């Protein structure tokens with residue numbers, strides 16, 4: 001392994017920090033690495049070609065009062081595979097907030113679990129305003145550039161998918177921001193997005209074309225402020241949502257952001273033609289729940305088939321057990337939310353909705369084959385969670401046709417990141433490829449990238465690629481094939497492309 005330190009951020013966290021989401025698997029990094037020719041146990045398949053990108057929350061200053069893991073500064077990890085070799089790089093996203101706090105040497109903005117007036121800077125981002133936009137939630141690759149986004153609507157930061165240098169912000173992002181989850185259609189190269197605000201009409205939906213131009217932006221009127229997190233799309237439609245989990249309206253008027261679930265209000269799924277306006281939206285009512293993440297959607301005759309993670313308990317009760325953090329983070333524990341793979345069938349002719357629980361197994365953070373987004377899928381690759389914590393400890397491959405599941409459980413004390421499915425170059429079937437994840441190994445104090453055969457998850461990894469340092473736990477990840485990255489195959493080697501030796 002050829003390793004270089006390429007940067008180091010200022011951290012003012014105490015040596016004896018004891019915050020549960022800044023220690024252990026959440027221990028933040030301050031060092032930015034570039035490593036080439038990574039050490040491998042097993043063999044990296046020669047037909048694995050592209051990059052796995054992972055966004056993490058990586059705090060460098062104590063919170064003003066109460067730290068929440070979504071407050072941490074965004075750090076992107078990249079592992080690239082080409083010609084049976086792997087390289088790695090990690091960089092902080094140079095957001096306005098990160099740079100301002102590096103300059104100040106302390107936290108300036110109040111976090112998600114804090115009141116806005118506690119902040120030194122009262123301006124900011126987020127649907128509720130006044131937050132630091134850490135761009136720490138999701139990452140996708142669109143028009144040859146990696147885009148990062150923030151949990152609660154913010155700017156879209158552009159990163160070079162080789163070097164991870166921050167290239168600035170997307171100029172097409174509307175003033176009220178872009179929600180965490182944007183969707184890239186591999187068929188058209190378009191990026192679909194939405195945002196939400198506390199002001200009428202409360203939601204917008206937009207389309208950016210393959211040449212990075214905003215070509216569509218429309219209002220999506222809702223009955224009030226909502227907290228949608230993800231969206232889905234098919235060949236002809238975008239699917240938005242209005243779930244009955246939202247900020248309590250009376251408290252909202254007083255500036256208090258308290259999330260409540262209303263089991264008496266149905267869920268609503270909004271189907272809009274991809275270039276449609278407010279008058280074209282059709283709302284379908286379904287059983288009350290909250291969905292944090294969708295797997296995929298596709299058209300099947302008159303129906304839209306939509307797979308995602310249904311929550312049996314979107315507002316887990318406070319049992320009074322444990323300290324403030326344990327109680328606060330019950331909203332992030334999969335076992336508390338009871339998240340299960342679920343299918344909605346929306347009939348565009350009759351307006352009927354059919355729902356089906358696809359499994360009893362609790363999983364979340366699931367993906368289908370990246371390259372069939374919006375088209376019919378069969379398999380979902382998802383993660384299991386540690387009881388009571390926002391940590392992932394195993395993989396499950398769900399076969400939505402037969403209900404069969406393959407599982408791989410990591411050893412005690414080893415956690416993983418959201419998986420991505422990387423189709424093999426020249427793949428001939430949906431599951432012809434690999435599943436990738438990063439580990440956080442607390443026993444060995446190391447991180448690896450594990451590579452699984454997508455069709456044989458239960459056999460365990462076929463290769464284990466060592467990273468220079470144990471990374472911090474985080475949220476979302478993605479895969480981009482080399483063919484989606486300009487210059488990927490034009491350079492002599494990945495190391496040259498990364499500029500190691502320049």
Ligand SMILES: [Fe+2]
Pocket residue numbers: 137180181229292293475476
């Ligand atoms: Fe998410």
